[in-house]
Amino acid sequence: MTMSNKNFRLKVWRQEGPDQEGRLEDFSEFSKDVSEHASFLEMLDLVNDRLIRAGKRPIEFDSDCREGICGSCGCVINGQAHGPERGTAACQLHMRVFRDGDEITVEPYRARAFPVIKDLVVDREAFDKIQHAGGYVSVNTGPKPDANSMKIGKEVSDRAFDAAACIGCGACVAACPNGSASLFTAAKVAQFALLPQGEAERGRRVVSMVERMDELGFGHCSNIGECEAACPKEISLDNIAIMKREYMKAVFSGH
Numbered sequence: 492m493t494m495s496n497k498n499f500r501l502k503v504w505r506q507e508g509p510d511q512e513g514r515l516e517d518f519s520e521f522s523k524d525v526s527e528h529a530s531f532l533e534m535l536d537l538v539n540d541r542l543i544r545a546g547k548r549p550i551e552f553d554s555d556c557r558e559g560i561c562g563s564c565g566c567v568i569n570g571q572a573h574g575p576e577r578g579t580a581a582c583q584l585h586m587r588v589f590r591d592g593d594e595i596t597v598e599p600y601r602a603r604a605f606p607v608i609k610d611l612v613v614d615r616e617a618f619d620k621i622q623h624a625g626g627y628v629s630v631n632t633g634p635k636p637d638a639n640s641m642k643i644g645k646e647v648s649d650r651a652f653d654a655a656a657c658i659g660c661g662a663c664v665a666a667c668p669n670g671s672a673s674l675f676t677a678a679k680v681a682q683f684a685l686l687p688q689g690e691a692e693r694g695r696r697v698v699s700m701v702e703r704m705d706e707l708g709f710g711h712c713s714n715i716g717e718c719e720a721a722c723p724k725e726i727s728l729d730n731i732a733i734m735k736r737e738y739m740k741a742v743f744s745g746h
């Protein structure tokens with residue numbers, strides 16, 4: 492073993508299909524001599540390569556961009572959605588955060604609204620359904636304005652930008668003991684509620700998205716804050732306050 496390589500005691504959730512029983516399986520024999528410079532997903536790639544060479548079924552997991560942008564790589568690592576590093580998606584986590592000999596347990600997101608498809612892969616279509624309920628601007632907002640012609644205060648544009656940073660990964664749902672999608676939905680509501688382009692559909696949007704979220708089997712928000720702690724984009728709980736305020740305003744004004 493070279494100086495920068497480590498051995499891990501890897502346990503991964505194996506589940507053949509949505510209706511099958513799952514179990515933790517020990518892959519320690521395949522997770523030896525791993526470079527500490529490897530990303531977490533590269534470590535899984537290496538394990539899979541070794542599994543395939545040994546004639547075994549590789550571990551199914553989701554990934555796409557591997558740059559913390561697409562939101563597809565979520566899984567629960569040692570009990571934490573996206574692993575132990577704050578503000579970091581699983582694809583950006585590196586094996587150097589673990590010590591040689593560490594036990595690493597990897598499980599899929601656990602939430603009623605995110606059924607397991609296979610191993611670490613869960614169905615997050617419920618997020619798309621919330622988004623389809625109003626997380627866009629459909630009205631004609633005119634041609635692209637000239638630079639600096641639309642006056643939006645720096646503080647407001649920063650808040651809208653921070654909300655828009657949500658990558659739809661679902662870690663907030665997995666981390667919440669209630670399985671609530673409030674942080675995700677709130678980020679999508681707030682990014683438009685704060686900007687003039689979102690104004691025309693403001694009331695309809697929040698009512699429709701919140702109602703869709705409730706229908707899809709997500710739990711309620713009880714201000715526990717685990718969502719914010721697990722979020723790789725550090726989306727603030729303030730967005731949930733914005734969503735609740737927007738919702739009440741819309742309901743009382745008859746939307």
Ligand code: SF4
Nearest residue numbers: 657658660661663722
């Ligand atoms: S709010 Fe954060 S944790 Fe939830 S989906 Fe968006 S980026 Fe992921």
Ligand code: FES
Nearest residue numbers: 557561562564582
């Ligand atoms: S693979 Fe795209 S955010 Fe991790």
